[in-house]
Amino acid sequence: MNPPGLRVAVSEEDDMGDYGRPLEFGYFLVPNTGDPLLETARLADRLGLDLIGIQDHPYQRGYVDTWTLLSMVAAVTERVRVFPDVASLPLRQPAVLAKAAASLDVLSGGRAELGLGAGAFWEAIGAFGGPRRTPGEAMGALEEAVEIIRQVWSGGRGLRFDGEHYTLSGANAGPVPAHDIGIWLGVKGPRGLALAGRAADGWVPSSSWATPEVLAESHARIDEAAAAAGRDPAAIRRIYNVNGAITDGESRGFLHGPPDQWVEELTDLAVGHGMDAFVLWPEGDQHKQLERFATEVVPAVRDQVRHEREG
Template sequence: MGDYGLPLEFGYFLIPNVGDPLLVRARLADRLGLDLIGVQDHPYQRSYVETWTLLSMVAAVTERIKVFPDVASLPLRPPAVLAKAAASLDVLSGGRVELGLGAGSFWDAIEAYGGPRRTTGKARAALDEAITIIRGLWSGERSVRFEGEHYRVAGARSGPVPAHPIGIWLGVYGPKALALTGARADGWLPSSPYAPPDKLPELNARIDEAAAAAGREPGAIRRIYNINGTITDGPSGGFLNGPAEQWAEELTDVAVAYGMDSFVLWAEGDQETQLRRFAEEVVPEVRARVARERKG
């Protein structure tokens, strides 16, 4: 495992706090030339606005940046309706939607909101079923049928067809869920606090092994990394906690040595300052360094 050679992308993890200037920050990310805006999906969190509503507003007030749930909480999102929402926003935004998808966590809160409580195995099985249904609802087929343990659709009419091939990116960590990613998903979407760089080789290897077993090319699976940290002017305080030069060095290493191709800033501290510094000081340097490494 190493550099899969996929094009680099950079994004911003927009925390959906109801009192924050969310659309102002989204427009700033767009103007600064970032590629992605991801929004976590916790409908039961009282201080957050609803994720798909926010993504729709973000798409409406921006021009080029792509949007995605980071990641959608499947137990609270029926897959057929989730497919419809993603395809609809993709059409309305001119092909600027991807789909981050999670099996579920925070089960007490999910259950309080009327969702099912699932074991790890059942959550993974439901995720597998959901991928089948979502892709069926994007296919344009006249009648989509599926009968599973957790979900069923009986002659569902698919449509609209997305404006571009929407990627399904799984935010998962367990061995069997990583195997599902390799076998069926378009991308893997971990977060650095839960999958630090020293863990990436092992986790990526599980994806690659499953992809090869399924007859897929491992290098075709995107690796999108939510990166938590702070850009400072002081000495290093650990991974992604230090000056922009340190960030550029560490992210270049994560790209060329550990195979991650996209980086979504999950910033601590003043959000506008961090966002500007990331886009203006870190991103261009990482692009330049990775390009040199790939040529050399």
């Protein structure tokens, strides 16, 4: 599919095929205090993107709070869905996080999703009073959190959960979300990927650490766990944070090149390698990159994927 000279995103032996899910496209809004954050969010909404993801690092002094920004973004937009990409669980108690997500979903008319991570940057988390967990402890806490969040979203009364990291002791939940909020896990490694397949609604890796070469193995672990749990692997979303730059010059490697390169590489990732949503994390002029992505890349990828699926 790639024209001569264009760097191939992934190798043929890693081909995982296509889960057939509808494509979605989004923008990764870095919460820098001095940036025109709401203006950028409104632009993404006007350009017709499906998602806005916001990273969650409360200990980063140059960032505004992610949940406050998510609420403001939802308030000034009309159609785009918003999600933490991904929420830092060690600093977000899961029952309260569940209530916050459900409330945002209700207030926005069903436009909230929940990206969730086990935690990173443990010294910074500890500086903010959060727990310093081992990798095993962090994954155990994430698994407990997924169960607690689903309980809280049920709207039930007298909820109970007795875990190693979290508890519910007769909690009364509400409000119930306006739609079935997706829990999308930003995880890697065998245990995290198995958890995504067994208990989550989606997987949300970033191209910076989940390179195309590792996608096949990651999908396989998710799919195996999903099948073992009696779930359809195709029901699990695969959301890819794609870091790069759309340019007018020659290719400088994966996701660094002209629009036609982006179209070919994202199409490869969709129809050959299982990803179904692409959230742009651009380098350079943010508004220019966002506009080029929405107008020069997204429509062409939709057309190319449709053509390949029909062919």
